[in-house]
Amino acid sequence: MLASRLAGYGLAVATLCTASFSYADSLPNVTILATGGTIAGTGATSTTTVGYSAAKLGVEKLIEAVPEMKTIANVSGEQVFQIASENMTNDHWLKLAKRVNELLKQSSVDGIVITHGTDTIEETAYFLNLVVKSKKPVVIVGAMRPATAISADGPINLYNAVGIAGSKDAQGRGVLVALNDEIQGAREVTKSNTMLASTFRAPDLGSLGYVVRGKPVFYRATARKHTVDTEFDIGKLDQLPEVDVVYGYANAKRTPIDAFVAGGDVGLVHAGTGNGSLATPVKEALKEARAKGVIVVRSSRTGSGITARNGEANDDELDFVAADNLNAQKARILLMLALTKTRDTKDIQRMFEVY
Structure with missing residues (x-):
């Protein structure tokens, strides 16, 4: 009787493991590249939303703070650099773009999320929009409140970004920016307000869509050429013109x-x-x-x-x-x-x- 029960238990465990493996295997593989910014920032108190320190938390801490991401993607992280985005340079862009292109060549990577400070997020997004050589989704995400603040917007923004990066609907749409439940195109988006969570706008043409329950809902596409359709190749570049x-x-x-x-x-x-x-x-x-x-x-x-x-x-x-x-x-x-x-x-x- 005991042997029978143990055999049955073993079968149940094996079935559960197989089911778990199948579920994980069915999820997209999303790599998070961390660069710093407010999304990785900390403040002196939970109400410090101005005067905080940016780029303090590493990528693993950001991933740990949003365990729900594991239900929509197999997530891995890599710290590319850790700076406030006003300190972004041409050299940073070249390093980041080359790493993105390296990763997107791998069949084991379905999409990439880049955590970034909001001050220059639109510039990094547009640079990548012109030099990334893949149709796989690249989503840049940030936050307007540091991770330690009441109602920090970083966790939900990161969750949404992973959902977009893992979606087949996001393929071939160019580099995207995800904050405040909205999806913006890299070419058109700009930071429009110093403090509000709704700061990112595309003043001429509007957003591309929304994120609902971690899934992108698109209403339009960027018409201008981008990514695989551009003539720019930074593979052998070690500097950009002044x-x-x-x-x-x-x-x-x-x-x-x-x-x-x-x-x-x-x-x-x-x-x-x-x-x-x-x-x-x-x-x-x-x-x-x-x-x-x-x-x-x-x-x-x-x-x-x-x-x-x-x-x-x-x-x-x-x-x-x-x-x-x-x-x-x-x-x-x-x-x-x-x-x-x-x-x-x-x-x-x-x-x-x-x-």
């Missing part, structure tokens, strides 16, 4: 333009007033910079809308490039990558109209 942004305002001077050119910049983005207007001294400085070989892109500081070619300046005559509806910080990224391919302004203008 490009900076000059801000337009009343009483603007040429001083920063001259300084950037003297410092060795090969490209400049001007975030102009209105539709990319150029104050007289700024225009003269940019003309001189172009004569020295510096590529000039006109963008706008307004935050939305198209900077029209030959609108507020005669771009054909000046040999400038118009940024379309990219904001200045994203125009800088596209210009850097464009300069790895060409210095022909007509070809660069084509890129701004395609990507």
Whole structure:
């Protein structure tokens, strides 16, 4: 009788183990790459939502804080670097992008989530959107409140991001940004508020969809080319061309333009007033910079809308490039990558109209 019961128990355990294995085997495999930011931040008290310390918790702590992720994906983690995102550099981008491409080549990886500080999340997202060479989902996620705060938004954002990264519906949609139950496209999204959890917006075109019960629900797709359809290859790059942004305002001077050119910049983005207007001294400085070989892109500081070619300046005559509806910080990224391919302004203008 005892032997029979033990045999039955053994069979039950074996059946349970087989069922557990089958369940885990059916889940997508999602790798979380951690880079720091507020999502990994800590505050002095549970009500500290301003003045906290970013990038304090490692990736394992982030995973441990959301055990529910294990019900929707097989999750693994890797700490790529641990910084506040205002300290993100071109070198960080190259390292991160190369690691993403390495992982996505593996059949054992179905999608990637990147935890990131919100200050430059839109820039990292757009850079990856142009250089990732896979249709598998890449989702960047952050938080507006540190992990120690009451109602911290990091855990649910991370859970949602893993759900998106593991979904077949997210494949081929470019790099995505997930916060506040919304899915944003990398090209269009921007941080619009200093403090609110609803800070991320796509002012021209709106979000791509929502996350419901950990699953993405899409309503539109990004029309511009991205990921596998771009011409950019960072595989052999160890640095990016020097490009900076000059801000337009009343009483603007040429001083920063001259300084950037003297410092060795090969490209400049001007975030102009209105539709990319150029104050007289700024225009003269940019003309001189172009004569020295510096590529000039006109963008706008307004935050939305198209900077029209030959609108507020005669771009054909000046040999400038118009940024379309990219904001200045994203125009800088596209210009850097464009300069790895060409210095022909007509070809660069084509890129701004395609990507």
